[in-house]
Amino acid sequence: MTISSTTLNDVNIEAVGALISAVSDDATKADTQWRATVTWLGGFRTEAKIRSFDPIASDEPAGLGGTDTAPNPVEQVLAALGNCLAVGYAANATARGIAIDALRIDISGPVDLHTFLGLREGHAGFSSVQATVHLASPADAADIEALHAHVLSTSPVGHTLQAALPVTIQLAG
Amino acid sequence: MTISSTTLNDVNIEAVGALISAVSDDATKADTQWRATVTWLGGFRTEAKIRSFDPIASDEPAGLGGTDTAPNPVEQVLAALGNCLAVGYAANATARGIAIDALRIDISGPVDLHTFLGLREGHAGFSSVQATVHLASPADAADIEALHAHVLSTSPVGHTLQAALPVTIQLAG
Numbered sequence: 001m002t003i004s005s006t007t008l009n010d011v012n013i014e015a016v017g018a019l020i021s022a023v024s025d026d027a028t029k030a031d032t033q034w035r036a037t038v039t040w041l042g043g044f045r046t047e048a049k050i051r052s053f054d055p056i057a058s059d060e061p062a063g064l065g066g067t068d069t070a071p072n073p074v075e076q077v078l079a080a081l082g083n084c085l086a087v088g089y090a091a092n093a094t095a096r097g098i099a100i101d102a103l104r105i106d107i108s109g110p111v112d113l114h115t116f117l118g119l120r121e122g123h124a125g126f127s128s129v130q131a132t133v134h135l136a137s138p139a140d141a142a143d144i145e146a147l148h149a150h151v152l153s154t155s156p157v158g159h160t161l162q163a164a165l166p167v168t169i170q171l172a173g
Numbered sequence: 174m175t176i177s178s179t180t181l182n183d184v185n186i187e188a189v190g191a192l193i194s195a196v197s198d199d200a201t202k203a204d205t206q207w208r209a210t211v212t213w214l215g216g217f218r219t220e221a222k223i224r225s226f227d228p229i230a231s232d233e234p235a236g237l238g239g240t241d242t243a244p245n246p247v248e249q250v251l252a253a254l255g256n257c258l259a260v261g262y263a264a265n266a267t268a269r270g271i272a273i274d275a276l277r278i279d280i281s282g283p284v285d286l287h288t289f290l291g292l293r294e295g296h297a298g299f300s301s302v303q304a305t306v307h308l309a310s311p312a313d314a315a316d317i318e319a320l321h322a323h324v325l326s327t328s329p330v331g332h333t334l335q336a337a338l339p340v341t342i343q344l345a346g
Contacts, residue, residue, distance in 0.1 A: 010215035015238040020290050030286040034247050034299075038255030040276035042183035046259040048252030050244035056229060058256035065188040065264065071223035073257035073330045074207050079221030080253060082211030083231035084246035085342065086219040091238065092291075103213035113203040116327050117193050118265075124326075125333030126207075131342040148344050153297075154289050157246045160298030164337040169258065169304040171321050
């Protein structure tokens with residue numbers, strides 16, 4: 001692994017290195033907890049508040065009964081996957097001394113609405129997700145392929161979608 | 174099922190009903206495809222463009238090497254789940270004639286960073302996700318419980334997370 005510069009790809013690789021060292025010294029530092037709070041605004045309009053950031057707005061297209069003021073939740077899942085993959089390329093390219101000239105990721109996936117609409121029991125979500133990564137870099141093709149494989153093997157959102165996750169949803173008492 | 178009003182909960186239940194009728198008449202109308210395009214902006218800053226909406230910004234906290242300008246991708250997954258559940262309550266409460274006075278959903282989940290940091294092979298994502306639904310409604314507790322069960326059985330993002338999804342990620346040729 002070559003760390004060529006602290007500023008390659010505008011990534012603060014020293015901060016990542018410091019975190020790796022900290023976790024190596026104390027495994028509990030790898031235990032992170034993440035949160036969001038969603039508030040219903042009427043109709044299908046909602047917003048998700050995360051820390052002190054502007055909330056992520058959500059709505060549904062008119063054809064699904066919404067007022068189409070924001071991306072809908074399944075689109076937000078695709079956004080999260082793409083954002084996660086992009087961080088993975090940026091972090092690991094930088095750690096390997098690979099410059100990124102440009103990076104775009106197209107994500108798509110089908111949803112059969114029968115279950116959501118109550119017309120059929122079964123799986124209501126994406127049946128699959130596809131992503132195509134457009135990575136412009138002066139690195140060798142073999143190095144890009146190795147980077148790609150590493151990103152896929154370490155992507156938090158990618159693995160979240162690929163695993164059968166225990167999701168517990170309860171009504172407040 | 175009672176449809177008490179077209180304006181209950183500010184939900185356009187007629188549009189949902191029209192969609193259900195359309196899908197009942199032509200099952201292919203349930204086949205929906207969703208897309209997002211993510212662009213890397215340097216460092217760990219990215220944005221996800223969905224249709225014509227303002228992009229969803231993404232970054233990482235400073236401790237993870239980012240510049241902390243936006244929620245990170247795993248937080249966005251929690252946001253998407255909460256937004257989806259809220260739509261589910263709004264849609265199905267309205268279809269059942271249940272008024273919602275207020276609805277807030279707290280979502281959280283742990284991520285062990287060892288895999289993301291390259292310190293261990295294995296699962297890089299959430300190990301579980303928890304959601305607590307704060308629903309204020311004049312409806313009977315039994316009706317709320319039935320609504321809750323129905324929402325869980327029909328949630329696109331909930332089911333996406335609970336299933337082991339085939340995710341295909343390829344480098345553009």
